[in-house]
Amino acid sequence: MIPVVFDNCRGWLHSGSSRRGVILCGAHGFEDLCSRSSLRLLAEQLSARDLPTLRFDWRGTADSEGDGEAPHRVATWLGNIGEAARKLVEMTGIEEIALVGLRLGALLALEAARDIAPARLVLLAPPASGRALKRELEVMSRIFQGKPGAAEDAGFDGVSAAGFRISRETLDDLALVGSRRFSGAKDCATLVLTQNPEGSPLVDKLRDMGADVTAEPFEGYAEMMCDPTAALPPAKAIARIADFVGADLSSRPERSAVPGSTVSAPEAGSRIGLRPSGMTATEASILATETWREEAALFGPDNRLVGIYCRPPADERPTRAVVFLNTGGVYHIGWARMFVDMARHLADSGVASLRMDLSGVGDSLSPLGPDRAPLFDRGLTRDTEAAIDWLFSRGIRDVSLFGACSGAYQAFHAAVEDRRVTKIALVNQSCFLYGPTYAMQIEAWRRTKAADVNMKLADDGGDIESKGARALLFSLAKKVVKAGLAHATDASFAIRRMVPGLNPVERWFGELSARGARTLLIYSENDPGLAELERHLGERGRAAAPLPGVRTTTISGADHELTPRSAREALSAALDAFVSDRSAA
Numbered sequence: 001m002i003p004v005v006f007d008n009c010r011g012w013l014h015s016g017s018s019r020r021g022v023i024l025c026g027a028h029g030f031e032d033l034c035s036r037s038s039l040r041l042l043a044e045q046l047s048a049r050d051l052p053t054l055r056f057d058w059r060g061t062a063d064s065e066g067d068g069e070a071p072h073r074v075a076t077w078l079g080n081i082g083e084a085a086r087k088l089v090e091m092t093g094i095e096e097i098a099l100v101g102l103r104l105g106a107l108l109a110l111e112a113a114r115d116i117a118p119a120r121l122v123l124l125a126p127p128a129s130g131r132a133l134k135r136e137l138e139v140m141s142r143i144f145q146g147k148p149g150a151a152e153d154a155g156f157d158g159v160s161a162a163g164f165r166i167s168r169e170t171l172d173d174l175a176l177v178g179s180r181r182f183s184g185a186k187d188c189a190t191l192v193l194t195q196n197p198e199g200s201p202l203v204d205k206l207r208d209m210g211a212d213v214t215a216e217p218f219e220g221y222a223e224m225m226c227d228p229t230a231a232l233p234p235a236k237a238i239a240r241i242a243d244f245v246g247a248d249l250s251s252r253p254e255r256s257a258v259p260g261s262t263v264s265a266p267e268a269g270s271r272i273g274l275r276p277s278g279m280t281a282t283e284a285s286i287l288a289t290e291t292w293r294e295e296a297a298l299f300g301p302d303n304r305l306v307g308i309y310c311r312p313p314a315d316e317r318p319t320r321a322v323v324f325l326n327t328g329g330v331y332h333i334g335w336a337r338m339f340v341d342m343a344r345h346l347a348d349s350g351v352a353s354l355r356m357d358l359s360g361v362g363d364s365l366s367p368l369g370p371d372r373a374p375l376f377d378r379g380l381t382r383d384t385e386a387a388i389d390w391l392f393s394r395g396i397r398d399v400s401l402f403g404a405c406s407g408a409y410q411a412f413h414a415a416v417e418d419r420r421v422t423k424i425a426l427v428n429q430s431c432f433l434y435g436p437t438y439a440m441q442i443e444a445w446r447r448t449k450a451a452d453v454n455m456k457l458a459d460d461g462g463d464i465e466s467k468g469a470r471a472l473l474f475s476l477a478k479k480v481v482k483a484g485l486a487h488a489t490d491a492s493f494a495i496r497r498m499v500p501g502l503n504p505v506e507r508w509f510g511e512l513s514a515r516g517a518r519t520l521l522i523y524s525e526n527d528p529g530l531a532e533l534e535r536h537l538g539e540r541g542r543a544a545a546p547l548p549g550v551r552t553t554t555i556s557g558a559d560h561e562l563t564p565r566s567a568r569e570a571l572s573a574a575l576d577a578f579v580s581d582r583s584a585a
Contacts, residue, residue, distance in 0.1 A: 001043075001306070001363075003285040003296030004054070004091070007083035010063035010287055010296075010308075011056035012363070013091060014047035020119060020249055021094035022046050023084050024055035025105030025112075029164030030140070032062065033228040035102055036331045036362050041233050041370055042100070045242045052092040056084050061164075062333050063294070063308050063340065065287055069158065071169035074108075074177060081112040098245045100124070107133055111177050113184025120245050121190040124237075125218055125225075128201040130177030137166060144563070163336020163563045185211040191244045193218035193237055216240070229328030229406075230449040233370045288313060292347035297354060300386035306363035307332060307356030307387065309394075310343040320398040321391050322346060322425075322579055323384065324355035325407035327561075329373030331362025335404075335561045342572045351579055354391060358383045358410065375406040375442065376434040384414035388421070398422050400579045405430050405529075405560070416508045419515060425575050427522045428529040428560055432505045432536055505536040506547070513549030520551055520578045522571065524558040 002013040024043060027035050039055055046053040058077050060066035085097055098120035101109030106126035113121055127133035141159035158167040166174075185206050192215045194200040203215040220234025287294045290313060297307040311318050324332065324339045332355040333340050343353040358380045360366030361373045374380060388399050400423035403411035408429035415421040431438050512519060523530050533541035533552075540546040544553075553574060558567035576582075 001298070003298075004056075004087060005285050005287050006056075006087040007059065007080055008065040008287065009056045009059055009080055009083070010294075011054055011084065011087070012043070012296075013088070014043045014053040014055075016047050016050040016052035016092075018050045018052065018246075018249060019095040020051060020098060020246075021088045021092055021096075022051050022053040022098045022100060022245055023081065023088060023109075024053060025081060025099065025101035025109045026055065026057070027103040027105055028058065028061065028166075030144075030162040030228075031103050031225060033162070033330050033333075033335075034225045034231050036228075037231065037329070037360075037370070037373070038224050038233040038238065039102065040363055040365075042238045042241060044365075045238055046245060049242055049246045051098075051242075051246055052088065052094060054084055054088045056080065062337065063287075065289060068337065069156070069165035069167050071167045072173055073167070073170040074173040077108055078112055081108060082115065085116050098122070100241060100245065101126070103127070104133065107174075107177055110182045110185060113182070113188070115184070117184065118188050120247075121185055121188050122241055122244060123190065123192045123202070124241075125195045125221055126192060126200070126202050128205075131175040132201075133177075134171050134175045137161065137171065162561070163338070163565070163568070182206065182209075182211075185209075185213070188212070189244075189247075190214070191216070191241070193221075193240070195221040214244075226449040227446075228330045229373055229375070230446040231329055231373070235370070292344045297356070297390055299390040300383060301367070304365045304367070305356060305359065305383055305386055307354045307390075308343075309352065309354050310347050311352040312347045312350050317395045318350060318352040319396060320350075320400070320579060321352040321354060321396045322400045322402050322575070323387050323391070323411075324353060325384065325401065325403040325410050326356075326358050326361045326373070327404040327407045328375060329361055332357045336563055336565075336568060338562065338568045338571070341568065342575060345572050346576060346579070349576055349580060351576075352391075352396065354387055356383075356387050376409055376431060376438065378413060378434075380410055381414045381417055384410060385418055388418060392420070400425065402427075402575060404428055404562075409434065412508070415512060415517060415519075421517060423518050423520070423579060424512075425520045425522060425578055427562070427571065428524055428527045429521070430529050430532055432532065503536060509547045509550055513547065516549075518549050518551075518578075520553070520574070522574060523552065523554050524560055524562060524567070525554050525556045527560055529560075 002015065004011045004013050024039055026032055026039055043053045043055050057064040059080055060068040060070055060073060060076070088094060088097065096119040097116055099109040099113060099116065099118045100122040101107070102124040103126070106123040107130060109121065110123060110126065127136060137159045140161040144161045156165060158165055158171060186209060190206065190211055190213045192200060192203050192213060194203065194215060195218045197217070200215060203213055206213045218234070219236045220232065223232040224234050225231070285296055292310055293313045294308055294310045297309045299305050324334065324343065326332065327335060339355045343355055346353050357364035359374065384401065391399055399421055401411035401415055401421055402425045403409070404427035408426035409431050411424050412426055412429065412432065415424045509519065521533065530541070537546050545551050555562065555567050555570045558564060562568050562571055
């Protein structure tokens with residue numbers, strides 16, 4: 001996997017020597033969070049079949065440069081696909097292109113096909129039209145903003161789901177996509193995997209215009225898109241896509257080098273070649289502005305761990321850095337892209353950062369194979385240590401760890417084990433000691449998330465009363481399980497607090513303080529993590545300084561994920577002050 005940059009977009013090239021290359025056009029916002037690992041696995045499978053594959057982040061999203069809520073983004077995103085095609089041809093010498101798009105990416109790939117003329121086109125859960133997608137985004141926005149504490153700040157003209165904003169101008173432009181009847185699909189074989197059991201209006205439209213379309217159910221769609229942490233990769237769908245994209249390919253001609261490249265095809269097992277004269281591979285993949293400079297980081301065993309290193313743009317090397325750890329299955333950009341915003345703000349303050357994916361999350365592969373993202377696996381401490389090793393190799397000596405929810409658990413235990421950590425910022429930590437009761441609760445939650453999405457997709461539009469009753473029973477079942485497990489957990493920790501020496505959490509905090517490491521505990525107002533802190537520290541958990549070297553702070557008007565922009569800005573300011581030694585912690 002080779003990092004690339006083009007058109008101010010961050011991308012990843014998966015090598016192959018076939019004359020046909022593949023461009024993956026991903027989803028947007030919350031749907032991108034859910035599907036990131038699956039698209040990475042799809043790219044790996046395409047590459048294993050010798051198809052060079054380029055996946056990328058839309059301008060203004062994820063690791064790319066720019067503001068996601070800027071107006072008129074549709075034209076920019078369509079331009080990104082064109083530049084991705086040029087980059088793939090430039091780096092690999094391919095002779096034809098296949099486009100694969102998911103949700104928003106499917107709609108844009110279909111529109112871009114008019115100019116790119118792909119040999120193959122794959123549309124994954126495509127909306128019926130741009131107008132239909134606009135309506136879906138508006139509905140999704142209302143659902144997310146209906147969550148307690150998740151409503152966005154007033155005044156934004158557009159939609160926002162999970163903190164990802166799209167401007168009104170971009171929505172209006174999106175409604176026009178497809179107005180020319182997607183003429184690009186006429187001259188290529190097209191596969192549509194639809195999540196709608198009743199069929200796809202888009203498939204009917206394409207067939208009416210004479211396109212060669214194969215339509216099939218999208219097996220595993222609900223399990224992939226239910227939630228970033230509960231998501232499972234759709235193995236059957238991934239295999240089907242790879243079969244379709246690689247079909248009808250004759251044997252590639254023997255050639256000693258990629259046209260226009262500076263390396264031979266067999267060199268290093270990959271076929272990248274053309275780079276700007278005098279630039280190294282690292283320099284060619286740097287994304288930079290006046291206030292920050294970012295490069296991809298591959299580290300750990302077999303370089304299977306992936307991250308983005310963000311640093312100040314000045315020539316002097318930074319000496320302080322923050323490692324951002326995954327929150328559940330949310331990949332390294334964070335919920336609502338908050339880690340990207342926080343990292344670039346830190347760089348402007350002179351502090352570097354590494355936002356990384358732990359094994360099995362986002363862009364980092366797991367040695368155990370594809371599965372749900374790990375959360376509380378203590379073996380992931382080795383991943384964090386590998387990130388610290390990578391930073392130390394670049395002269396960083398003051399390392400802070402930042403984690404939210406399960407990421408806070410990983411940060412806490414990594415700091416206890418690795419004496420190189422000087423500070424830890426833990427946000428809404430829901431668990432300090434992982435055990436069977438937590439495992440049961442998480443597994444029950446994961447199963448209900450996928451089942452909930454499946455129920456909605458399978459709903460045939462029955463009466464509102466019936467649907468409301470099913471939803472209520474579903475909610476009550478989850479609450480009963482959660483309440484029972486919480487009661488058992490409370491009883492267990494009450495005993496630990498009463499017996500001297502039986503409270504490992506207090507002991508670990510003491511060990512951190514004794515060696516000079518400092519801890520900042522940050523909670524959303526009324527977050528369940530506050531109850532978790534009290535389980536271990538009793539009434540002291542309510543204090544601003546419950547233990548030596550430990551301080552707590554709360555952010556008002558925020559949900560567990562810190563969705564509102566005001567909450568994320570408060571979090572960023574607290575982290576900046578903490579790592580820059582401007583806080584009173």
